[in-house]
Amino acid sequence: MLFIQLFVNGIQTGALYALIAAGFSLIFGTTRVFHVAHGATFTLAGFVFYELYTVLGWAWPLAALAAGAAAALFGMLVDRYVYAAIQRHEAAFFTVFVASFGLAIVVQNLITIGFGRGLVTVPTPLSKSVELLPGLYVAPMAAVAVLCAVLAFGALQWLLTRTNLGLALRALGENPALVHVYGLTPRRLSQYVFLIGSLLAVPAAILTAATSGLNPAMGHHVMLISIAATIVGGVGSLRGAAVAGLLLGMAENLSLAWIDPQWSEAVTFVVLFLFILFRPGGVFGRAVAS
Amino acid sequence: MKKLLAGLALCQGLTLTSLATAADLAIGGLLPMSGSNAEYGQIFSSGANLAVEHINASKMLSGKLSIVYEDSQALPMQGVIGMNKLVNVAKVPFVLSAFTGVSKAIAPIGTRSKTVMVNGGGVGPDLAELGDYFWNTIPLANFEVRAMVPYLVKQRGLKRIALVYVDDPLGQAVVKELQAELGKVGGELAGSFSVPATTQQFSGVAARVRDVKPDAVYIASYGSQQGQIVKQLRDNGVSQQIASYSAFAIPSTLALPEAKGALFTSQKVDWEKSDEVTRRMLDDYKKQYGKAPNMYVLNYYNAVRTFGVLAAALEKAGKPVTGENLLAQRKATPTFDFVGATVSFADDGTIKAPIQINQIGEGGAKPIADAAP
Amino acid sequence: MLAYLQNIAVLFCVNAMLAVTLNFIMGYAGIFSLAHAIFFGVGAYTAANIAMHFSDSLFLCVAGAMLVSAVLSMALALPALRVRGEYFVAASLGLQVIGVTVFSEWKGVTGGLGGLVGIPPPTVFGHALTTPGEFLALALAGLAAVLLATTALLRGSFGRSLMAIRDSESAAQAAGKWVAAIKTLSVAVSAGLAAVAGAIYAFYMSFVNVEGFMLETSILLMAMVIIGGTGTVFGPIIGAALLMLLPAALTYLPFLPPAELGTVQQIVYGAVMVLLMMYRPGGLVGGRRKKGQA
Numbered sequence: 014m015l016f017i018q019l020f021v022n023g024i025q026t027g028a029l030y031a032l033i034a035a036g037f038s039l040i041f042g043t044t045r046v047f048h049v050a051h052g053a054t055f056t057l058a059g060f061v062f063y064e065l066y067t068v069l070g071w072a073w074p075l076a077a078l079a080a081g082a083a084a085a086l087f088g089m090l091v092d093r094y095v096y097a098a099i100q101r102h103e104a105a106f107f108t109v110f111v112a113s114f115g116l117a118i119v120v121q122n123l124i125t126i127g128f129g130r131g132l133v134t135v136p137t138p139l140s141k142s143v144e145l146l147p148g149l150y151v152a153p154m155a156a157v158a159v160l161c162a163v164l165a166f167g168a169l170q171w172l173l174t175r176t177n178l179g180l181a182l183r184a185l186g187e188n189p190a191l192v193h194v195y196g197l198t199p200r201r202l203s204q205y206v207f208l209i210g211s212l213l214a215v216p217a218a219i220l221t222a223a224t225s226g227l228n229p230a231m232g233h234h235v236m237l238i239s240i241a242a243t244i245v246g247g248v249g250s251l252r253g254a255a256v257a258g259l260l261l262g263m264a265e266n267l268s269l270a271w272i273d274p275q276w277s278e279a280v281t282f283v284v285l286f287l288f289i290l291f292r293p294g295g296v297f298g299r300a301v302a303s
Numbered sequence: 304m305k306k307l308l309a310g311l312a313l314c315q316g317l318t319l320t321s322l323a324t325a326a327d328l329a330i331g332g333l334l335p336m337s338g339s340n341a342e343y344g345q346i347f348s349s350g351a352n353l354a355v356e357h358i359n360a361s362k363m364l365s366g367k368l369s370i371v372y373e374d375s376q377a378l379p380m381q382g383v384i385g386m387n388k389l390v391n392v393a394k395v396p397f398v399l400s401a402f403t404g405v406s407k408a409i410a411p412i413g414t415r416s417k418t419v420m421v422n423g424g425g426v427g428p429d430l431a432e433l434g435d436y437f438w439n440t441i442p443l444a445n446f447e448v449r450a451m452v453p454y455l456v457k458q459r460g461l462k463r464i465a466l467v468y469v470d471d472p473l474g475q476a477v478v479k480e481l482q483a484e485l486g487k488v489g490g491e492l493a494g495s496f497s498v499p500a501t502t503q504q505f506s507g508v509a510a511r512v513r514d515v516k517p518d519a520v521y522i523a524s525y526g527s528q529q530g531q532i533v534k535q536l537r538d539n540g541v542s543q544q545i546a547s548y549s550a551f552a553i554p555s556t557l558a559l560p561e562a563k564g565a566l567f568t569s570q571k572v573d574w575e576k577s578d579e580v581t582r583r584m585l586d587d588y589k590k591q592y593g594k595a596p597n598m599y600v601l602n603y604y605n606a607v608r609t610f611g612v613l614a615a616a617l618e619k620a621g622k623p624v625t626g627e628n629l630l631a632q633r634k635a636t637p638t639f640d641f642v643g644a645t646v647s648f649a650d651d652g653t654i655k656a657p658i659q660i661n662q663i664g665e666g667g668a669k670p671i672a673d674a675a676p
Numbered sequence: 677m678l679a680y681l682q683n684i685a686v687l688f689c690v691n692a693m694l695a696v697t698l699n700f701i702m703g704y705a706g707i708f709s710l711a712h713a714i715f716f717g718v719g720a721y722t723a724a725n726i727a728m729h730f731s732d733s734l735f736l737c738v739a740g741a742m743l744v745s746a747v748l749s750m751a752l753a754l755p756a757l758r759v760r761g762e763y764f765v766a767a768s769l770g771l772q773v774i775g776v777t778v779f780s781e782w783k784g785v786t787g788g789l790g791g792l793v794g795i796p797p798p799t800v801f802g803h804a805l806t807t808p809g810e811f812l813a814l815a816l817a818g819l820a821a822v823l824l825a826t827t828a829l830l831r832g833s834f835g836r837s838l839m840a841i842r843d844s845e846s847a848a849q850a851a852g853k854w855v856a857a858i859k860t861l862s863v864a865v866s867a868g869l870a871a872v873a874g875a876i877y878a879f880y881m882s883f884v885n886v887e888g889f890m891l892e893t894s895i896l897l898m899a900m901v902i903i904g905g906t907g908t909v910f911g912p913i914i915g916a917a918l919l920m921l922l923p924a925a926l927t928y929l930p931f932l933p934p935a936e937l938g939t940v941q942q943i944v945y946g947a948v949m950v951l952l953m954m955y956r957p958g959g960l961v962g963g964r965r966k967k968g969q970a
Binding site: 041045047095098099102105106107108109111112114115116118119121122123126136172190233237240241248275276278279281282283285286289290293301 | 708742754755757759761762763764765767768769771773774777778780781802850891892895898902903905906931936940941942943945946947949954957958
Binding site: 335336337338341344345348372373374376377378379381383384385387388390391392403404407408410411429433469470471472474475499500669676 | 677678679680683684687741781782788789790791807828881882883884885887888899924927935936937939941942
């Protein structure tokens with residue numbers, strides 16, 4: 014029974030990780046920008062939702078919309094004013110990385126000043142688990158997380174395959190130069206990518222706030238998961254990010270059946286490391302020449 | 304232009320020296336003011352600041368007292384830089400410290416420069432071994448566990464304890480103490496689960512805790528993580544009594560809905576004690592912050608107050624207020640009036656204080672029992 | 677004041693050594709590692725253990741630290757041989773996190789989360805180094821040694837092969853360079869020299885714990901190299917100076933409310949990073965032009 018419990022926990026954690034990674038994966042896969050500040054977007058969305066829903070008592074759809082607006086605005090502004098400026102100078106990949114990192118520090122501390130320093134949670138009965146079978150506790154949140162993940166990825170898939178914008182985004186991810194030829198501007202497409210990618214952080218942030226709580230310094234952890242899931246899933250593949258998120262969540266939980274909890278964090282990264290050694294393209298990515 | 308700048312600098316230098324008279328004293332505050340543990344820095348400094356206000360208001364010292372803060376970010380290297388600045392630039396004889404890693408890193412500096420360092424937050428046993436100049440105004444973890452175990456087993460009939468802990472010296476001490484103490488009173492350590500300090504997901508740990516069917520769960524963590532552990536244990540079907548040590552006394556944990564009913568130990572504070580020190584501190588804190596202070600606030604208030612008392616005695620005796628003299632004066636002082644208790648320092652700089660059991664309820668924590676002596 | 681400046685100077689030298697050694701593989705071999713703090717840690721722990729259990733001779737401890745670190749760097753060399761770019765970064769990230777877990781759990785060697793206390797001072801020819809002045813001399817000597825070693829290697833044929841590999845691996849291979857060996861060697865050199873910084877750090881602080889070797893440190897080191905300018909000799913040193921001196925200078929800002937002291941300092945620090953990358957993306961030493969030659 015412990016095994017089944019860990020399996021179910023793995024699905025909930027995995028769905029959450031998949032949602033967390035989705036936004037970063039989209040942004041990185043399409044624009045190749047190492048948007049470390051995505052963790053800050055996540056934290057911002059979470060705190061805005063917390064402030065509006067739990068503290069001020071707004072209705073949750075309204076609070077969620079507001080959080081989405083804040084996240085999207087942040088992502089787009091960062092892209093427009095910081096990344097665009099850097100990319101104009103043909104700078105290397107890591108210049109953007111360092112700038113993004115600096116931004117993450119600024120936002121983390123602004124949130125600290127504005128919202129306080131301690132752990133905050135969004136209390137909701139959805140996070141309380143019920144004993145479905147003796148020894149098997151499942152919370153409605155697990156179902157909500159899976160549903161959200163399915164909806165988000167479904168919507169994303171539809172966007173990327175059935176709309177013109179999606180087509181343009183995919184083109185941007187594969188061959189930015191050709192995009193020019195077809196009369197589109199990578200700059201504008203980039204704005205769309207950051208808009209959508211940042212919005213994707215919102216459901217993950219809200220669910221995390223409800224299950225394990227928020228604190229201003231949580232951006233780092235979010236980024237680690239996003240990067241791991243994106244690479245393991247294959248850069249440029251959304252399906253891959255979803256599968257990888259699930260895989261990593263499962264690995265973290267199932268490993269508890271055999272090893273002590275203190276090693277569970279390392280498990281995720283051993284998986285990542287092994288994938289890079291033996292299958293760097295990830296689960297669904299293209300083959301990578303070394 | 305250069306002359307203007309030089310002139311301005313000279314003026315600034317002059318004004319500074321004219322404002323600070325020779326008798327004004329300064330102490331250092333090396334606390335985490337930013338980063339993931341900034342909550343503690345905020346709490347600790349609120350107690351320290353209030354003590355400074357009171358010392359200045361009652362003119363305990365001949366001059367004005369002030370605190371120079373440096374941000375340690377709870378990291379050893381930053382702590383060392385901050386400590387160096389406090390010792391060598393601000394030249395303070397007394398520094399408030401926090402977090403075991405930082406304390407261990409600055410201890411050699413304090414010992415070398417004969418600067419007193421005082422901890423009011425960490426409770427790991429390794430804090431007793433940092434030399435003569437390192438003092439603690441909070442009783443260390445061994446006392447806390449020794450108080451909680453008999454209460455859980457004898458008063459509440461909870462014999463099987465499961466432990467969730469971070470594997471640092473504090474956690475290791477808790478494991479050892481739990482095993483020893485439970486054995487003495489007929490309880491048992493049903494299972495112990497060590498978690499990394501940075502983990503945020505505990506559903507798997509909750510499953511394993513449920514599996515060992517404990518009567519109560521003891522948590523040895525701190526900061527945001529301890530709140531996450533409590534919430535996720537409760538969310539995942541662990542309904543047993545939760546117990547912990549003084550780290551639970553932070554606002555974010557006290558306000559957590561899932562933490563209601565949790566027990567934790569802390570040094571005993573007689574809130575009803577009618578002496579002036581206690582009353583003034585409690586009343587003023589409530590006035591400023593709208594709520595009663597928690598243990599950590601008291602510990603740092605007491606730490607600064609200790610400085611005030613020692614420095615006042617040194618001034619009366621005509622001795623300069625240096626770290627060396629403060630240490631000697633402390634050894635010569637038998638008892639100190641802390642807020643809500645009277646304590647004395649042991650030779651190794653720790654205090655032995657009576658412990659009380661608190662329970663978290665509406666509006667924070669309330670003491671519900673005294674530990675058996 | 678002098679002692680305070682000496683303290684900053686020693687820590688600056690340590691960080692500069694780390695930045696220079698990281699630049700060795702980042703700027704010249706194109707290997708972007710986020711695991712550099714692990715080799716810093718390995719050096720520190722090794723030196724501490726040798727000093728605490730066998731001998732406190734400086735040379736022995738440093739040599740031991742270098743050896744262990746170079747051998748362990750094979751773990752990083754492995755992915756370096758298989759992938760490049762963002763994939764390698766992710767692999768090094770994985771190594772960094774795994775390394776931190778090992779540091780935290782291997783209590784016998786690292787003291788676990790509690791760390792190692794009471795590391796004895798190192799002795800050179802029978803004389804123990806204890807004063808801040810002596811440590812500053814040691815740190816400067818270490819920095820000089822690391823600079824000499826790296827520039828000597830880079831000026832020679834090894835350096836040229838390295839840059840050839842960075843610019844076009846397949847071309848280098850076609851020209852007959854044994855790419856795998858050169859990459860592995862460069863990672864070993866980088867890790868070994870980083871361990872020297874670790875040893876000096878351990879002796880100076882006489883206390884080490886895992887908190888000094890975490891992902892934040894690795895990212896900071898990478899920031900030092902990039903802000904300073906990759907592939908230049910002085911870039912990493914300038915980057916280290918800026919990222920170390922800036923926070924120290926910020927503590928002198930006069931009108932900071934004490935409650936928000938740390939957060940405001942951090943905001944300024946992050947903002948400077950962002951602005952530097954926006955206006956001098958090639959790094960402070962590299963300048964605005966894209967670096968083509970080293």
